[in-house]
Amino acid sequence: MQLVIYLGLVHHAEQTLAESFRVVGHGHADQPDVQLICEQLAALSDDHVRRLTPVVDRYGEQHSGADVEEPERLHADGLAEVRQGPVGLLRDLQDLHVLGTLVQTTWTVVHQAAQGLRDAELIGAARHCSAETSRQLAWLNTRMKAAAPQALIVAGRD
Amino acid sequence: MDRISDIWGTRNPHSRGTTWPARVDLHLDEGLTEAQVDRWVPSACVLCSNGCGCEIAVKDGRMVGVRGRADDPVNGGRLGPKGLYGSTPWSRSPDRLTRPLIREGGELVECDWDTAMGRIAEVSRRLLRERGPLSHGFYTSGQLFLEEYYTLAVIGKAGIGTPHMDGNTRLCTATAAASLKESFGADGQPGCYDDVEHCDAIFLYGHNMPETQTVLWARVLDRLRGADPPVLVCVDPRRTAVAAEATVHLAPKVGTNLALMNGLVRELFVNGWVDEDWVGEHTVGVETLREIVSPYTPDEVARICEVEPEDVTKAARIFGTSQRVLSTVLQGFYQSHQATASAVAVNNLHLLRGMLGRPGAGILQMNGQPTAQNNRECGADGDLPGFRNWDNEQHIAELARLWNVDPLVIPHWAEPTHALQIFKYAEEGSIGLLWISATNPAVSLPESARIRRILGGDCFVVVQDLFRTETAELADVVLPAAGWGEKTGTFTNADRTVHLSEQAVSPPGEARSDFEIFLGYADAMDFRDADGRPLIGWRTPEHAFEAWREASRGRPCDYSELSYDRLRSSGGLRWGADRLYTDASFPSATDFCETYGHDLLTGATVTEQEHRAQGADGRAFLKGAPYHPAPETPSEEFPLLFTTGRTVHQFHTRTKTGRSRPLNRAAPEAWAELSEADAAKLGIKDGDRVRVESPRSAVEVPARITRVPTGTVFVPFHYGQANELTATVWDPVSKQPAFKTAVCRVTPCNS
Numbered sequence: 001m002q003l004v005i006y007l008g009l010v011h012h013a014e015q016t017l018a019e020s021f022r023v024v025g026h027g028h029a030d031q032p033d034v035q036l037i038c039e040q041l042a043a044l045s046d047d048h049v050r051r052l053t054p055v056v057d058r059y060g061e062q063h064s065g066a067d068v069e070e071p072e073r074l075h076a077d078g079l080a081e082v083r084q085g086p087v088g089l090l091r092d093l094q095d096l097h098v099l100g101t102l103v104q105t106t107w108t109v110v111h112q113a114a115q116g117l118r119d120a121e122l123i124g125a126a127r128h129c130s131a132e133t134s135r136q137l138a139w140l141n142t143r144m145k146a147a148a149p150q151a152l153i154v155a156g157r158d
Numbered sequence: 159m160d161r162i163s164d165i166w167g168t169r170n171p172h173s174r175g176t177t178w179p180a181r182v183d184l185h186l187d188e189g190l191t192e193a194q195v196d197r198w199v200p201s202a203c204v205l206c207s208n209g210c211g212c213e214i215a216v217k218d219g220r221m222v223g224v225r226g227r228a229d230d231p232v233n234g235g236r237l238g239p240k241g242l243y244g245s246t247p248w249s250r251s252p253d254r255l256t257r258p259l260i261r262e263g264g265e266l267v268e269c270d271w272d273t274a275m276g277r278i279a280e281v282s283r284r285l286l287r288e289r290g291p292l293s294h295g296f297y298t299s300g301q302l303f304l305e306e307y308y309t310l311a312v313i314g315k316a317g318i319g320t321p322h323m324d325g326n327t328r329l330c331t332a333t334a335a336a337s338l339k340e341s342f343g344a345d346g347q348p349g350c351y352d353d354v355e356h357c358d359a360i361f362l363y364g365h366n367m368p369e370t371q372t373v374l375w376a377r378v379l380d381r382l383r384g385a386d387p388p389v390l391v392c393v394d395p396r397r398t399a400v401a402a403e404a405t406v407h408l409a410p411k412v413g414t415n416l417a418l419m420n421g422l423v424r425e426l427f428v429n430g431w432v433d434e435d436w437v438g439e440h441t442v443g444v445e446t447l448r449e450i451v452s453p454y455t456p457d458e459v460a461r462i463c464e465v466e467p468e469d470v471t472k473a474a475r476i477f478g479t480s481q482r483v484l485s486t487v488l489q490g491f492y493q494s495h496q497a498t499a500s501a502v503a504v505n506n507l508h509l510l511r512g513m514l515g516r517p518g519a520g521i522l523q524m525n526g527q528p529t530a531q532n533n534r535e536c537g538a539d540g541d542l543p544g545f546r547n548w549d550n551e552q553h554i555a556e557l558a559r560l561w562n563v564d565p566l567v568i569p570h571w572a573e574p575t576h577a578l579q580i581f582k583y584a585e586e587g588s589i590g591l592l593w594i595s596a597t598n599p600a601v602s603l604p605e606s607a608r609i610r611r612i613l614g615g616d617c618f619v620v621v622q623d624l625f626r627t628e629t630a631e632l633a634d635v636v637l638p639a640a641g642w643g644e645k646t647g648t649f650t651n652a653d654r655t656v657h658l659s660e661q662a663v664s665p666p667g668e669a670r671s672d673f674e675i676f677l678g679y680a681d682a683m684d685f686r687d688a689d690g691r692p693l694i695g696w697r698t699p700e701h702a703f704e705a706w707r708e709a710s711r712g713r714p715c716d717y718s719e720l721s722y723d724r725l726r727s728s729g730g731l732r733w734g735a736d737r738l739y740t741d742a743s744f745p746s747a748t749d750f751c752e753t754y755g756h757d758l759l760t761g762a763t764v765t766e767q768e769h770r771a772q773g774a775d776g777r778a779f780l781k782g783a784p785y786h787p788a789p790e791t792p793s794e795e796f797p798l799l800f801t802t803g804r805t806v807h808q809f810h811t812r813t814k815t816g817r818s819r820p821l822n823r824a825a826p827e828a829w830a831e832l833s834e835a836d837a838a839k840l841g842i843k844d845g846d847r848v849r850v851e852s853p854r855s856a857v858e859v860p861a862r863i864t865r866v867p868t869g870t871v872f873v874p875f876h877y878g879q880a881n882e883l884t885a886t887v888w889d890p891v892s893k894q895p896a897f898k899t900a901v902c903r904v905t906p907c908n909s
Contacts, residue, residue: 031582032887036789037760086586138762146572146579149321154292154588 001059003113008061009075010106011052014129016078017099017136018045024092027082031089034143041136045103048129055122076102086151090144097140104133159183161239162824165806166368166376173385174518178355178377182235185242186215186223198225202232202649202657202730204301204642205240205809207331207525208371209651211730212237214246214643214662221246221643221663230730232351232655238372240809240821246643248817249663253625255638256667266626266636271668271678274635279682281618285590286318291569295322295580295589298538299596300330300527303647303659305702306672307529307536308709309694310595311543313676316561317685317693321569322589325539326597328577328894330526333492335534335541336892337501337523339753341509342778343746344545344714345534348508348738349484349520350653354378356518359389359480361473363504364415364490365524368399369806375399389480391473393418394490395801396872397865406473410463412799412870413788413899416496419503420785421459422474424451426510431478436512440742442772443780447506450782462785464867477507482518489526489803493898498891499758499783509778515739522652527810529649535715536706540574540893543706544713545745545752548573549766552749560709562687573763576893578886581609584617593620595672596639600628601811602875604884604895605854622675625813628878639672640665647673647699648725654732656717658725673699714745714752746774758783761890788899789887790853792869798836799870800852800883800902808876815876828859828877832904833868837861840904847907852883852900858907871902 025038076099082092111126161167161183170179184192198213203224211230215223224245226235248254258274259266285293296314298307314323335345342348354360354377368375381387382403392404393415401407410418426432427448437444456467477483485508491500501523513519525531537543546553548570558565575583581603583589592613603609613619613632621630622637630636644665650656665671670678677694685693696702700722711718717733725731745751754769756762758781772779792799807825808815815821830850832842842848844863849856850871857879866872873880875897883902888895 032578032885033761033890036887037890040759040786086588135757135760135762138757138764139760142572142762146575149571150292150583150588154289154583156587 003110004060004062006106006110006113007052007056007059010103010110011049011056011061012075013099013103013106014045014048014052016076017096017103018042018049020078020096020099021045023079024082024096028089028092034089037139041139044132044136048132051125051129055125086147086155090147090151093140093144093147097137097144100133100137100140104130104137107133161242162807162820165239165372166379167236169383170380171383172380174358174381175356178234178380180228180234182226182228183237183242184223184225185237190217190222195222197662199643199660199662200227200729201643201659201662202651203237203241203245204528204649205244205814206238206371207527207530207652208232208373209528209649209655209657209730210237210241210373211657212241216662219663221249227729232651232653232730233373236373236376239807240815243820244809244815244818247819248624248814249641249643251817254666254669255623255625255636256669257638258668259636261634266631266633274637275678275682278620278635278679281591282683289590291319292322292588293590294318294320295584295592296320296538297577297580297592297594297597297599298325298533300325300327300525300530300533301596302529302672303645303649303699304529304532304536304706305647305699306676307533307538308543308706309673309676309702311537312561312694313680313685314538315568316563317680317683319567319569321572322575322580322583323538323540324575324577324580325533326577326599326602327527327530327533327539329602330489330492331530331534332540332894333497333501333889333892334487334523334525336498337505340498340502340755340758340779340781340891341505342739342744343751343753343774345541345752346545346714346734346738347522347652347654348514349522350732350736351377352736353484353518353520354381357388357482357484357520358518359391359476359483361391361393361477361483361485362400363393363485363487364492364494365486365488366394366398366400366490366803367486370488370804371524372806389476391476395867395870406469406476408465408469408473409867410465411867412801413495414463414785415491415494415500416503416783417454417459417462417785418465418470419500420451420454420782421456421470422477423447423503423506423510423782424454425456425471425474426478426507427451429474429478432510433512436742437510440512441509441778441780442774447780447782450784478511483508483511483513484518484520484522486522486524488524490898492892492894493896495788495887495889495896495899496783496785497889497894497896502758502781506780506782509780512742515737515742520737525652528651531650531652531654535650535710540576544710545715546713547752547754549754549763550749561693562689562691563693564688576888578603578888578893578895581612585612585615587616589617591618591620594629595622598627598629598811598813600632601878602881604881604897605886606878606881607855608886622672627811627813637675638667638669639675640669644669645671645673648703650733654734655730656720656725656733657730658722673702743776744778746778747776755779756891758891788896790885790899790901792901796853796901796903798902798904800850800900801870801872801898802875802880802884803872803898805874805876808874810876811878812876828874828879829862830859830904831862831864831866831872833866833870834863835868836904837863840906842904842906849905849907850883850902852902854885855882857882871904
């Protein structure tokens, strides 16, 4: 069953997202809201990883192997360090948004399979985690929209 | 009469449903009698948010005292210590600003108005040319008049076109506004002070009413001493005068309000105290809320908040079984973390019981300042005029028609920029002109050393005020402003009562009203509308009020029925009815509401589409969020919680009250309150000087051993020291700074 590939993918992507939120929050600590909210949003992804554990225990997960090349290509690298200045913040938030989108579409795929499998536990996890990923994306979107004009029009290069 | 010590004055006990008896308070300069006063000029007090109707005594062209108006619905003639002793002495203080000042060679030197305004206009024009409107920021007050806010709002939003406008209302009242918007769809106080006369239970959440709104507390005391007193519940970590009167005192550990509130809401659900029919008909979101609060059992609340589980159930039972509950909320909730979620939880309690819109069943999300409400209504802070929604193109089009400008001029791509973000942009250099009116951020914003650095940096800073405040000292141009009694205008208190405050005397020297100053700037900049006519089409406060009536017409805060003539003949009048939502119909329809709302946890905005999908359409929102710990929690290095607040004898940064001899004598300097246990552990005695240190800075003040909870240190904010220590952190929805949740350590100074 190929679902295990996607379980591995969502597991990995949530971990990457959590770490990246922490990197951005920590790196932009001079923006107190970014620091605080990124920490909280990272905690949501931590919780998603925990919720996956019983499911992974039942199905197993597969990150790689002879017959699974595609997920490797789908994996996105996290953010190891942050950029500087107002435009740098904007770019970092945008990168988080890209990672978050990957997480969300992966949950969508897992949710579809879970319904086909009539797996109530996985359906519940997918629904919950997908909704929370929407919250993460909504905050990133809100913050980028507020920051963009000032960063792109008035702020100097930093 | 000594109202320094006898703060609330004599009691007038009365029973439920009867009129609060009048009691006229008066204070005149020493040696003067009422008969010697030349004129009494109608106004209302501006030394807290209560808005007590009063008359200004004028003798030989000077303000010499005040007298309460017996027929006023707000106070029935009473005035508090700040109003009595602090209303007029500042006006003839020798250190009043009487001429504009301009910075030359590093020094502020006197100049004339043309020079001062010329310099401002020159810098303003250059920045607009070189960097555009986003280079401008305006930081105003909760103490100007309606006409001044509205004029500034039009200048900022349609003249310059900058989203960077906020007020110090952000520090005092932003969460009140945010919670009302989240729950009901728009700002607007649901209840009124008359609810004190009708309630059978009253809950005060983080509201030290006896010190912040002394006349309203006198009103509560008169019920408490009457025949059938309301049951009182106090939520406050400190043992305040409210706590002393309370049947239940819940003292949650600093920074845990939301856990407590979730526990109270949960009790309504599990005990069947929810009016299911009403909730089904008039709200959305009940099932999600039920789920969010389900983990907060009394034991869990007791664990997080360090309160007794029985007290949680007892307080909830009072709320759940009373017929008419009045709730009032203030800074203990608004200036803590998770502020909006906690204030919304108060609204939730009322919605779950259908407990609003009728006498005695009311919500008062309070204000900290006398005219904060008008800033929220007129949009010189982080709102748009008339409770309009920045995210609704139709609302922007209405404003554009009203002002005859291109809708694209009015910034509406995001929420208007909040105060701390404005200062951040100034720090980063992208705001090049910051105009500060009637407020003293060098003292009142968190981490004040940083704020002073920003104000003293490259940004061109304009300050208009009565005195050379700490902020004015750092300005590039200082404009001398007329104060209360020296100008005419209207303002609206926390229960929507509008008063006309008439000019009683001339301002000193060349000082001008804030209204005239803003008009002067508009003239100097020659702001024009789409047809080439002056953008600001009014020259007097009364004409500005008429323009505002049109701007508010048809919106939730509709002033179209009010006029200067009516306010002159009737005294204080409420906009809206006495109570809003008497028909349980809320301003939540997607096309009408002031906001589509936010995620209470993150502050992410809800989109129009998502809002429409919720189908509120006149129903209120039940919203919740889980509790999480405050950003700063005690550590080995900083083992104590640090919280700030107010004292009855001072107001704000003491600009006025500090110039009243009796008030200043009563509270001349800052102090730090410690519990007996902490003091003993640290070897500190009452009156010892102590060093209080947070991760930001340290201050030295005398210690007072009081009944603050063990593990907590309290410092009043009026004197400047407190905000040296507070952190730059804010609520994700209201963006109100969390002044009340930091950490510190304390050491005796002699060690």
